[in-house]
Amino acid sequence: MNKNLLEIKNLKKVFVSDNKKKIEIFKDASFLLKPGELVALTGPSGSGKSTLLNMLAMFDQPTSGNIKILGKNFNTFSENEKNEVRQSKISMIFQNNNLLSDFTAVENVLLPLLIKGEELSTSKSKAQNMLKIVNLSNRENHFPSELSGGEQQRVAIARSLISNSDIILADEPTGNLDYKTSVEIFSYFLKLKKLKKGIVFATHNRELANKADYKLRIYNGNIKRISAEK
Numbered sequence: 112m113n114k115n116l117l118e119i120k121n122l123k124k125v126f127v128s129d130n131k132k133k134i135e136i137f138k139d140a141s142f143l144l145k146p147g148e149l150v151a152l153t154g155p156s157g158s159g160k161s162t163l164l165n166m167l168a169m170f171d172q173p174t175s176g177n178i179k180i181l182g183k184n185f186n187t188f189s190e191n192e193k194n195e196v197r198q199s200k201i202s203m204i205f206q207n208n209n210l211l212s213d214f215t216a217v218e219n220v221l222l223p224l225l226i227k228g229e230e231l232s233t234s235k236s237k238a239q240n241m242l243k244i245v246n247l248s249n250r251e252n253h254f255p256s257e258l259s260g261g262e263q264q265r266v267a268i269a270r271s272l273i274s275n276s277d278i279i280l281a282d283e284p285t286g287n288l289d290y291k292t293s294v295e296i297f298s299y300f301l302k303l304k305k306l307k308k309g310i311v312f313a314t315h316n317r318e319l320a321n322k323a324d325y326k327l328r329i330y331n332g333n334i335k336r337i338s339a340e341k
Contacts, residue, residue, distance in 0.1 A: 115182070116278050116309040117144035117167060119334075122176035124162060136162050138332035140176070144309045146277070149300055151320035151339070152313040154329030160313035163329070164280045167311070168203050169193045181277065198227055202271030204312075206283040208263050210255040216262075217242060217251040220269045227274075241269040245299060261292035268299045279303055281312035285319065293319065 122140040125133050136159040144150060152160050165171040166178060169185055178185050180196060188196065210219045221238035225231065242251050245265040255263055264284060271279055281300070285293035297319050300310050304324075311327075314320050326337040 115143050115145055115179070117142075117311075118177070118179035118182075119143070119167075120177045120179075122166070122178065123174045124159070124166065124171075125174045135332055137173075137176075137329075137334075140329075140332075140334040142327055142334055142336060144278070144311060146307040146309055147304055148325075149304045149310045149323045150312070151323035151326045152311055152329070153315075153320050153326050153337075156315075158329040159332075160329060161282055163334075164203070164282050164311070164313060167278075168201055168280055169197060198223065199274060200276055201278045201280065202274055202276040204264070204267050204271055204279065204281040204284045206286040208255075208267040210263055210266060212255055215252050215254055216247060216258065216266045216269075219255070219266055220273055223270060223274045237273055238269070241273045242266070244272065244302075245269045259292075260288050261295060264288065264292075264296050265299070268296070272303070277308060279308055279310040279312075281310065283313055283315070285314065285316060297322065 120141045122137050124136040126136065127133055152163065154160055162171065166173055169188070181200060185193070211222070214222070217235060217238045220241050221234040224234035224237060239248070239251060242248055245268055247262060247265055247269070250258060250262060258266065285296050288296065293316065300312065303310055320326050321340045323339050325339055328335050328337050
């Protein structure tokens with residue numbers, strides 16, 4: 112495995128508004144993500160946390176600067192290569208979990224494997240095992256509307272685990288959850304850390320941020336590494 116999962120150097124992102132006004136989100140951002148690191152992405156609302164995660168997942172392009180994923184500059188990736196990397200190396204967990212409402216829990220979890228071309232029977236067996244890991248074996252045939260917010264988020268985490276991705280990107284994954292459920296969800300990030308995954312999670316929750324290995328604070332277009340307050 113490459114020494115660094117992500118290498119971000121001199122990243123700049125500028126949006127142009129409808130009235131042609133330039134809005135600079137990032138000026139000169141740089142940081143590294145290594146295997147087994149659990150990193151909290153912090154900053155005020157509108158500072159660019161979601162924008163950064165979208166760029167790391169290759170859904171958005173930086174204005175300038177370099178993003179290397181597993182040692183390769185993603186600016187050189189074709190669209191097919193981006194899709195392949197997202198399917199096998201990067202998993203995203205969203206605040207609103209993005210589960211498919213017409214699919215059961217187990218069907219939502221196995222979907223990434225079907226997209227990669229695995230057989231249904233094999234995919235289902237793996238999905239059932241993933242749901243067991245997140246303590247949802249008894250809910251595998253329930254639809255998202257029949258699950259609590261915490262259960263839905265655990266399904267999303269199982270979906271991210273099943274692809275065996277090296278990089279987990281989470282955008283406010285506990286934002287809609289109560290304190291107890293938030294702590295429970297965070298415990299699964301600790302399990303991913305032990306598996307040598309690299310996890311970056313955006314959060315406004317100071318307590319959870321301080322349980323990370325360190326924090327990346329976005330402020331005024333820059334990123335500063337800050338030690339977590341253990």
